[in-house]
Amino acid sequence: MRSVMPADPLSDLSLDEIEARAVPLLDPGVLAYYAGGAGEERTVADNRAAWGRRRPVPRVLTGTGTASTRGELLGAPLELPVLAAPTALHAIAHPGGEAATARACAAAGTVMVLSMMGSARPAAIARAAPEGRRWLQLYVLRDRGATDALVDEAVAHGFEALVVTVDTPIMGMRPREERSPFALPPGVEQPVVGDAAARTGVAPERFFADLVDPALGWDDLEALVARAPLPVLVKGIHHPDDARRAVDAGAAGVIVSNHGGRQLDGVPATADLLGPAVAAVGGRVPVLVDGGIRRGIDVCVALALGADAVLVGRPVLYGLAAGGQAGVEAVLDRLRRELAGALVLLGCGDLAAARGITLWS
Numbered sequence: 544m545r546s547v548m549p550a551d552p553l554s555d556l557s558l559d560e561i562e563a564r565a566v567p568l569l570d571p572g573v574l575a576y577y578a579g580g581a582g583e584e585r586t587v588a589d590n591r592a593a594w595g596r597r598r599p600v601p602r603v604l605t606g607t608g609t610a611s612t613r614g615e616l617l618g619a620p621l622e623l624p625v626l627a628a629p630t631a632l633h634a635i636a637h638p639g640g641e642a643a644t645a646r647a648c649a650a651a652g653t654v655m656v657l658s659m660m661g662s663a664r665p666a667a668i669a670r671a672a673p674e675g676r677r678w679l680q681l682y683v684l685r686d687r688g689a690t691d692a693l694v695d696e697a698v699a700h701g702f703e704a705l706v707v708t709v710d711t712p713i714m715g716m717r718p719r720e721e722r723s724p725f726a727l728p729p730g731v732e733q734p735v736v737g738d739a740a741a742r743t744g745v746a747p748e749r750f751f752a753d754l755v756d757p758a759l760g761w762d763d764l765e766a767l768v769a770r771a772p773l774p775v776l777v778k779g780i781h782h783p784d785d786a787r788r789a790v791d792a793g794a795a796g797v798i799v800s801n802h803g804g805r806q807l808d809g810v811p812a813t814a815d816l817l818g819p820a821v822a823a824v825g826g827r828v829p830v831l832v833d834g835g836i837r838r839g840i841d842v843c844v845a846l847a848l849g850a851d852a853v854l855v856g857r858p859v860l861y862g863l864a865a866g867g868q869a870g871v872e873a874v875l876d877r878l879r880r881e882l883a884g885a886l887v888l889l890g891c892g893d894l895a896a897a898r899g900i901t902l903w904s
């Protein structure tokens with residue numbers, strides 16, 4: 544007799560359905576923090592809509608019956624061109640926290656980008672998923688010594704790259720968050736923020752007000768790249784001239800991002816910003832993009848517009864809330880299957896072929 548394994552309840556769900564499972568499980572303040580954006584959330588909505596405004600046109604009779612989602616990024620293999628974006632505080636989604644996310648990313652063969660505002664420190668992520676690929680996101684602090692100490696920890700624990708976020712000189716105004724504040728539950732910490740605050744005698748809650756350098760310039764980026772023992776990707780690029788300038792400053796990659804619509808409401812969707820940024824970079828370094836990517840076909844559109852890979856933020860948090868490590872695995876596996884299927888139907892056997900997809904817009 545054949546034994547039938549019980550179906551994983553999340554494995555057949557779309558990212559929207561996984562989000563719907565997560566929402567009732569989250570504290571209202573945490574949900575407002577995760578889901579919310581700046582202002583009236585026009586950019587949050589447009590990030591998502593803009594992928595759908597571009598329609599990839601299938602090519603037929605290409606002899607393509609299967610597609611590979613495998614590629615390479617910064618010289619190392621990637622099973623899926625979808626990375627986990629840096630997002631703060633995974634432990635308020637699920638007790639497994641960033642360690643669970645790191646294990647799920649390792650299982651999917653993709654990179655986890657750990658936020659410096661995370662509820663785990665770099666060393667803990669390395670312990671949780673030693674075989675996984677990991678990058679560290681940082682905000683440049685006024686206290687450059689604190690920034691350097693964090694970079695040293697990342698290097699010591701096998702992080703491959705730094706992601707410097709440059710779109711947050713101040714926090715965006717987020718009415719949903721302001722209306723529903725939440726307190727960190729007992730036992731949840733932000734160890735890296737805590738260390739930096741302790742070094743300078745500043746309260747950790749004043750991270751953006753007092754610790755992050757709000758007046759960062761291109762010279763600071765150049766100095767950071769020159770000092771950094773790891774490749775530096777610049778996250779939060781909107782304008783094509785800034786994309787070019789980041790590469791001139793030594794960036795090893797550019798991430799087109801409006802912070803998931805959480806900074807300035809009314810800025811363009813990232814699908815609209817991507818093409819000009821790709822043209823400005825001119826193939827010198829990889830270009831990544833995030834914001835509103837929820838379907839395999841969105842990934843196809845990003846690849847067709849010239850992205851080398853994409854990142855997803857909120858879907859990882861919802862996967863984590865809905866099912867811990869298995870929930871994040873379900874999110875990444877769903878995107879992998881949707882992407883592979885879409886590639887076949889578009890007549891592309893691999894990611895390189897996706898660059899040639901015609902977009903009907």
Ligand SMILES: Cc1cc2nc3c(=O)[nH]c(=O)nc-3n(C[C@H](O)[C@H](O)[C@H](O)COP(=O)(O)O)c2cc1C
Pocket residue numbers: 576577578590628629630631658659660661680708778800801802803804805833834835836854855856857858
């Ligand atoms: C709850 C939350 C926390 C975030 N924290 C950070 C962070 O600490 N550092 C950072 O660079 N970006 C942060 N982001 C932005 C993400 O890295 C990413 O740009 C964005 O979520 C992508 O949009 P998506 O959520 O629609 O996929 C955060 C986003 C969310 C939703």
